[in-house]
Amino acid sequence: MNAALSQVVALGCSAGGLQALRVVLGGLRPDFPAAVIVVSHTGSEDVEMLVSLLASHSKLKVVEATERRLLLSGTVHVAPSGYHLYVERDQRFSLSVDPKVCFVRPAIDVLFKSAADVFGARLAAVVMTGANDDGALGLQAVRAKGGYAIVQDPLDAQAAVMPAAALRVAGADVICPLGEIAAALNAWCA
């Protein structure tokens, strides 16, 4: 059995997500201890490009989330496009090509639910800008298992539908503008 990761952060975003991710990842402190997982429907077929783009804005190491690989602390793992991303009990990733959820694959709901199952209260999940309601049910599952929920203020989001749906369905522990999300995560991880 692998040593249990003490904290995990899952970030979900869609339309406008690239900018949002740059801001949040750029604001995490250099010694940020949690494993970070990103699902974004940025429509890029090429996860390598997204990885290098995010790496240039992050002080943390950024890698593609690869099937069967362990989640690593202090590292950002980016979901590849075309596959749903899950976390297994042994803290490794798995992928599937199961049908789209909320018209997307990867779906934020899928990642959030499986991560909530594994990490419970050790998980913080963040829903940011996006134009569909993926992430809402996932965030509900996160909260049901005692996880910490942060939602970008819909008024501040480039696309308000996703954070608004998350708030309606799941509610949140923190509702804040994009610029304050990293600070909230830094504080949660203290």
Next chain:
Amino acid sequence: MSRPEAEDVEVELFIRALQLRHGYDFSQYTRASFKRRVQNLVSSHGFATIGDLTARVLRDDAFLAPLVAGLSVPVSEMFRNPSVFQALRQEVFPLLASYPHLNVWQAGCAFGEEVYSLAILLEEAGLYDRTQIYATDFNDAALGRAQEGIFPLREARTYSENYLAAGGSGSLADYYHARYEHIKLDERLKRNITFANHNLVADGVFCEPHLILCRNVLIYFTDTLQNRVLGLFRDSLIRGGFLCLGNKETLDFAPVAKDFTAINQRARIFRLAARG
């Protein structure tokens, strides 16, 4: 250790029931996505809990087929990841061309999207007449659909784009008739395809293939089952035969990997080392 959640225990019991009562073993499927599919079955059939689903599975044999169909994931597209087909065409077909007769095994054929793609490319390479393709799956309903070769018209555009990106030399429309909301693939493409039920969990070596295509199936298996299935592929393949896996699949966790050499890592194409 904290106590397991009730639902996780239910998943475990469900797997056990399927195995004891029906001989289907899902214990070596990666658990997170499997659990999600079981939950979907519970809600789509109107059960309250996984326990209720298990009770039905135990008593109602007629429920087994729809259940297996619900646990299988026949999600595919023609020429999915076109660059892989491009690589097969450019790097593998020329080597296959030296054999007078070819066997190809496509394992996990879903609704047939991939096997017809392969048939088209083999046809265009002038190899199809000497090829026998075996397309297998453990989902009989999917096999039935695959045999029909009928796909939704709304997919035709993506399939056509994929076909061209794969290096197809004509137009995909040369191979199908559109009618109503569907496209039906040319009957002639089926002439060298045999569809058969083969369960990778339980069944044995198969057909001495020169090439095995098994994409996006191993991602559903734990390390243990992955290694068993790769062993099955190794033992089935002819010496120097080829294996093509899904774009995100790795051999890194399977000891059997040592018997294969990557010939195109990006396209996940491997070759069985000639055994000494």
